[in-house]
Amino acid sequence: MDYKDYYKILGLDKSATKDQIKKAYRKLAREYHPDVNPNNPEAEQKFKEVNEAHEVLSDDEKRQKYDQLGADWQRYQQAGGPGRGQSAGGFDWSQYAQGSAGGFGGFGGEAGGFEGADFSDFFSSIFGGMGGARAGGSTRPGAGQDYQAELELTLEEAYKGGPRTITVNGKNLRLTVQPGVEDGQTIRLRDQGGPGRNGGPSGSLYITFRISPDPRYTRTGNDLTMDVPVSIYKALLGGEQIVETLSGPVKIKIKPETQNGTRLRLRGKGFPVYRQADQFGDLYLRLNLTVPQNLSNQEKELVQQLAALRGE
Structure with a gap:
């Protein structure tokens, strides 16, 4: 042995x-x-x-x-x-x-x-x-086995929360995901594990959230960062632009002569704070200037005139 x-x-x-x-x-x-x-x-x-x-x-x-x-x-x-x-x-x-x-x-x-x-x-x-x-045939109660499971969510699903169904050991369980959960966060569902022994309590179910990366956003705690392409003309002259956020479209103002990489902060447009009603992080916009392609001869002449005026 x-x-x-x-x-x-x-x-x-x-x-x-x-x-x-x-x-x-x-x-x-x-x-x-x-x-x-x-x-x-x-x-x-x-x-x-x-x-x-x-x-x-x-x-x-x-x-x-x-x-x-x-x-x-x-x-x-x-x-x-x-x-x-x-x-x-x-x-x-x-x-x-x-x-x-x-x-x-x-x-x-x-x-x-x-x-x-x-x-x-x-x-x-x-x-x-x-x-x-x-000894003597009497039984001793004991707690049931704890179960472990993972639940995959998109970033948008983690933002919104809501009802989800997970299958553990052949059993379908319905739970409500609280908005703002983080990747790797684990929650405990009491009495959803293995049955207790000899009248003992059932075990617990531990669910770990796995949030898939989103190509639009980078999450840091409750804050989000996203890149926003801006035409060089709008960056030079200023203007307005619509930005899609997780809570819906938002109109932003771009100041004249905005530089590449400029960051804008949208308060309260980030991720919801877990279990804190009506509290949100911020959304940071990183403005990336886009250069026009396939210029016509006339456009090239105008750019050359501007360069000459600037002494370039």
């Missing part, structure tokens, strides 16, 4: 706190989740290992017994037993496991509560199969 280093699987040391265990689990579960890695057997196996490690280390009694086993296993190695990752050979498992239905510190009996879970032989041998019942 191969020993599994649950701390190493989560990238932690043995002094890790519950919060550190929970944080590491969520990060790795999101990384290796089957929904994120379809048809990837290696990621699926890592996802199972991460769940198994979390199942043990997040439970005080299981963690205590596991740590005890680890100390004994280390003494066995020092006495000349096979190394970690090799067969346990003559290691005495009887004090920890009593067959597939046996107990480990009182865990054993029926599978109670780990339906659908896929635990290793190492786990099953120690914790009595699926390990959810206490």
Whole structure:
């Protein structure tokens, strides 16, 4: 029987706190989740290992017994037993496991509560199969598994928000996206994860937003920047121009003799501030002067006359 280093699987040391265990689990579960890695057997196996490690280390009694086993296993190695990752050979498992239905510190009996879970032989041998019942047949409630999912949005969809439907584990869930969400932002939906064990609470669903780049805008926090082409004639003489923003068309005034790269600020025309009603960032316009192409002979003469007048 191969020993599994649950701390190493989560990238932690043995002094890790519950919060550190929970944080590491969520990060790795999101990384290796089957929904994120379809048809990837290696990621699926890592996802199972991460769940198994979390199942043990997040439970005080299981963690205590596991740590005890680890100390004994280390003494066995020092006495000349096979190394970690090799067969346990003559290691005495009887004090920890009593067959597939046996107990480990009182865990054993029926599978109670780990339906659908896929635990290793190492786990099953120690914790009595699926390990959810206490001695005497009483069951211990436990929280359901947390789920991870991603929701892709365009920049305009993130700006407007609104109802969306996401499918997680074959179940369609409807949620309302709040205007102003950011790329990489994660929200939590309580009780939308796996079912609780033996009457325990359901897990949560963590949804991470992925916002696709928009060729028109660059987003910085709640501010937006966009390039606006302006003809050289309008830049020289001044005038008005219509600019399309996410909230609709806006008329801007261009001053005479405007230089290339001039920035204009439109207050309140940026991105909505998340969960702050009627608050918006700003929209910055970067004016890029356009040079006319395919000039006629007459146009060239007029430009030459202007250049001569300017001493160019």
